[in-house]
Amino acid sequence: AQSVTQLDSHVSVSEGTPVLLRCNYSSSYSPSLFWYVQHPNKGLQLLLKYTSAATLVKGINGFEAEFKKSETSFHLTKPSAHMSDAAEYFCVVSDKARAGGTSYGKLTFGQGTILTVHP
């Protein structure tokens, strides 16, 4: 079984200040972890993914996340927020590694964190 907990439903920051969106996961397998962003009435865009390689993962738009197995965490950070970062962010875990392939399997989504960026 797998699950994801996003610790904050809303995060509000000022433009130019750091962003921290927190995520804890639970998985019976060696997990794959993702962060997706969703703008209003839009689908999801992949920001970054962790798949058992480097524990510090760099993504698009200046975002990065660190996989910490001992803490079962995968927090998303950005050094300096931009107004265009305002959106909803989802932390996602996958039970990957189907034998013979590289299927990412079923995705389990966190409840989402709405990021507001103030001028």
Added chain:
Amino acid sequence: GAVVSQHPSWVICKSGTSVKIECRSLDFQATTMFWYRQFPKQSLMLMATSNEGSKATYEQGVEKDKFLINHASLTLSTLTVTSAHPEDSSFYICSAADIYSNQPQHFGDGTRLSIL
């Protein structure tokens, strides 16, 4: 990057009508497509998984006769909401993946369905 096109983006129809939503992978072969439902201010809930040429696998609590899924080719899957009622109003999102590639799912832009 991989592109998934979902159509229509928005539909309003009367209660009792059936509505078809299309999901297309434009530049890759989607061996597997996923259909999600998202209620306002909530996360995505997986409804079903479809593999090309096979019957869809539905999640617990999802009525397969209500939500008909067809995945007849490697680039197209359809979700038909049959005899839709107001409680079916929601945001439906598809995603597509080539399970033999090392890439995660790619999502469409979603369909806002409103049943009057």
